[in-house]
Amino acid sequence: MTATATATARPDAGAATAAAVRPVSVLRGYRFEVVKLVSQWRVRLLVLACWLAPGLFVAAVGQQSTLPTDTLFGRWMHATGWAGPLVVLGFSGTWALPLLTSVVAGDVFAAEDRLGTWRHLLVAVRSPRRIFAAKALASLTVIVLMLAGLALSGVAGGLLAEGNHALVGLDGRLLPPSHAAGAVFLAWACVIAPTLALAAIGLLGSVALGRSPMGLLLPALVALAMQLAQMLPLPVAVRVSLPGYAFIAWNGLFTGPRQTTPLLIGIVVALVWAVVATTLAYLLFLRRDFTNTAHDASGRRAIGAGLVPLAALLGVTVAVVGVSTSSSGTGITQAKVQRSVSVAFAHLYRMQTRELHRPAVTEAQLRTSAACSKGDVRDDAHGAGNDWRCVVSWHVPGVSITGTAIYQLDVTADGRYVADGDGPKEVNGYFLLHTDQGDAPNPLWQFDGNVDLLSTTPKG
Template sequence: MTAATATLEDDNVVGAAPRAHPVSIARGYRFEVVKLVSQWRIRLLVLACWLAPGLFVAAVGQQSTLPTDTLFGRWMHATGWAGPLVVLGFAGTWALPLLTSVVAGDVFASEDRLGTWRHLLVAVRSPRRIFAAKALASLTVILLMVAGLAVSGVVGGLLAEGNHALVGLDDHLLSPSAAAGDVFLAWACVIAPTLALAAIGLLGSVTLGRSPMGLLLPALVALTMQLAQMLPLPVAVRVALPGYAFIAWNGLFADPRQTGPLLLGIAVSLLWALLATTLAYLLFLRRDFTNLTSDTSGRRAFAAGFVPLAALLGATIAVVAVATPSTSSGITQAKVERSLATAFAHLYRMQTAELNRPAVTEAQLRSTAACAKSDVQHDAEGAGNDWRCVVSWHVPGVQLTGTAIYQLDITADGRYVADGDGPKEVNGYFLVHTPQGDAPNPLWQFDGNVDLLSTTPKG
């Protein structure tokens, strides 16, 4: 803090009457919230968050095609709980980084553009309370937007498709009540990476001042993390990125739940949020508010912002690498085979029910999978669209072993799409003929997920 700003906090001035006490944080917080929501762009964004997801999900329910390239998109006609998860995938990739940029990335910089810092300091009389009020106000608006995205997606999905069971990530059925709990829990989990981006926005807004880079910083950081997640990075590096929780919520819909990567992702995000907020606070207190043209230099931005966060990233990578066996891609042949066999058994039971055949259990099917990648028959690993698998299962009561072929496209984060490649009566067609008419074939194409941190067989 400079001498000029320190003078504002002196309780007594020689030869002058005692000054009034600083404005409370509660009053400053209310003032900052009113300032934010009075901006037309903030009002439009809040309105869009509370309306657009529901309208989108309802509109998809009226279409004949589905966004099958998105996780849970292929189930949007089956249950209302798939819609909010599709919205969540889009929000983590695009919406939330942009929203944090507009709100947190501009909350301090707007005072620089308007030249109102001295007026605000005279009114509040405490830089510390100004920072707390602005940070809390931006957090409130961001959480309001996140809540709007979640609630709107859920309401739109339930109104369009109803409260039905949801097919999980390994294709087991989740009851409506279980699906509801997991959907809201998944939305709650992405609050942590959202806070990390918001803290980076605060740091950029304080450090870069009038520069538009402060406003764009959270979006640029999020874009960089998305590009990194597409690369064949070791799992330790992937999990150490503050945006990993935007992806790891997928594990909530597996059986058993893949909570290890999610908990690590949340912890890393909270560490980034704490460090970035602390750096923004310290820089704000050291600022010279008597100079209207004062702007933090690029060198200070690098030293006080980039270097500590880069050090945190390096330390997190080291800790995760030591604590978990995560120095490779995490995608191994054994994991892929286990995941595919489990998903196939769940979906085979669904197909059996659709065709009104005698019910079977996973134990009776005893499904297994044999996979190869680019003609590598043993110890294949890594992402790619060149995985080819043969699933085998036993038909109960018949001395016969069934087989089905799948082509797998596995992304670097462990998600895969299994595309049926015959035989045609099992997975060769999109529709199956049931006594009630044609119905989607659950074995034709489906999503799955490989637990990157698991080392032992599940179950």
């Protein structure tokens, strides 16, 4: 009787034991990790700064007489509220987002090593896989929250300071407010992919390097290395294959036609890096010894499990991009520069004509062309440099004399350039024009442009 009762009770006891040791769900672990992250004073401070600082900065610039003209779209911050968030975007892709991913994703696993809390966490959750998923999702949530704050704060500050006006694109075309708004939000959406790539690299560094401070700095160091690489005259295939290329490729959304091919390649490459780096971090995390309280990842394992696979991934992406695209060299050629300058000049000339209350003209009537040279090279000039010189010619209806204007160009390795007017003064010199938003510099004096590195022939 007792034996039978005992045998009968064993299944119930086993079921109770199984229920007692059932792993915590990913959702509960995720909520726990989010609370842990946002309870840290530095994370709270960063979230608050992301939601307030961009708007305050854009509004403050609107009250200044000088503008950050060395920054893309900085010269238009007094003309429209849509220029401010693009200035913030340029700064965020260069500095803010790499640092944010370092602080959040680069420390999410290493913090447990410093505090020695892995055993307690494993006892509570009972599943290393779910611990990894909860921490990765929690860090991603906080990073996306910060990125959204940067974007929305910059937009709010710009619109409140300058209003909802048209934006001048990188081809000189005037974008209506609705089109400008769509392009601005799309540009911010495009940098999610490279941000995920840096976050995944941060997760990998946090797992592979343990309590070492190098894990915390890894995303920022990788971003700095990519920025330095973008300054070098690298082949187009190498440049586009870097996981951070989408941080600058959004420029192509503000040209006509849109330069979407480099941007799409940059997004795909960044997403591939995000998946690969996260997978490497996951596999490395599952292999670690949680019973050793003095565990600290070895440099050899970090190199073998992280650096080598990512270097191989870079080689594969360079090969794939090189085969799938027909561009070679730096991608900056004489024909591309001439076409870009002539198109931008024609659009800005029409803008100047309208602001001077002169008879309207069309691009077809102007028949604008540009002849550019680089230093002493007049035929087949190519490559970046500040020694580009362009002579722009155009025709005004009813005037027999062909107009000419000279520009000095500083073309960077990523295809962006600044054209500085060098005469005649009445055409592209510095003088103020009265606009609906107040006095503004002559639009033909200085303007920004962007060369499509992947196009092989000028587009009609």
